[in-house]
Amino acid sequence: MDAARFRPTWQQALGHGMYLGALAAAVMLLATLGALGWTRATPPHWVWPLLAFGPPLAGAVAGVLLRHRLGTSVDAGGIRTVTPFRAAVEPWSRVVDLRAERRGGRNVVSVYLESGASVQLRAPYSGELFAADPQFELKVFALSHLWRSHRFGGVPS
Structure with a gap:
């Protein structure tokens, strides 16, 4: 779930x-x-x-x-980026940092891995015109909370 x-x-x-x-x-x-x-x-x-x-x-x-076939799912196993053609999972044990960054004309969420690589999540993101997401900051906060919960002792119940 x-x-x-x-x-x-x-x-x-x-x-x-x-x-x-x-x-x-x-x-x-x-x-x-x-x-x-x-x-x-x-x-x-x-x-x-x-x-x-x-x-x-x-x-x-x-x-x-x-x-509905695009986006990011977060569960106990890690962060899963979903596209219509494939899904990639990054386990919590490999995630070192998670932050919002400005890339091009958008604010995106990047996940930094212990290997030094970074993965840009498919959602959430925010930009101008049609790419605007008024709840972007709340979504980044929720992602950050989930990451910190898994990183430092599990998800609170």
Whole structure:
């Protein structure tokens, strides 16, 4: 049973999906323009709005639907980062420090391991616009409390 689970907010999932969809739309538009330049064909007029707006909308829907499959789970075994394709576990015995840091345009939680490596957690994080999480500080505090509880004597009941 998880002591805590942190997922991206629905706004973060929506924004991330739209971002990936916009990248896909740009690639598809460039590929279509290249193919049209090569073949000298003219597509129907409805193709352009479909290529421009279809992928970002599909990405937004996919981001919100996949939101529950992303994030960070914390339990007695350690910290587990979860993505749709894999999950990685860092046992409490390897965790040396846990802190919030500024990386790029976001505040993220980094876990420092005794090997000297650091792992950036998938959630919680906070940034601007769609990436904002008004409860970021509370989530970092909860993570820090769980880490300290496991590090220095177990979780209080």
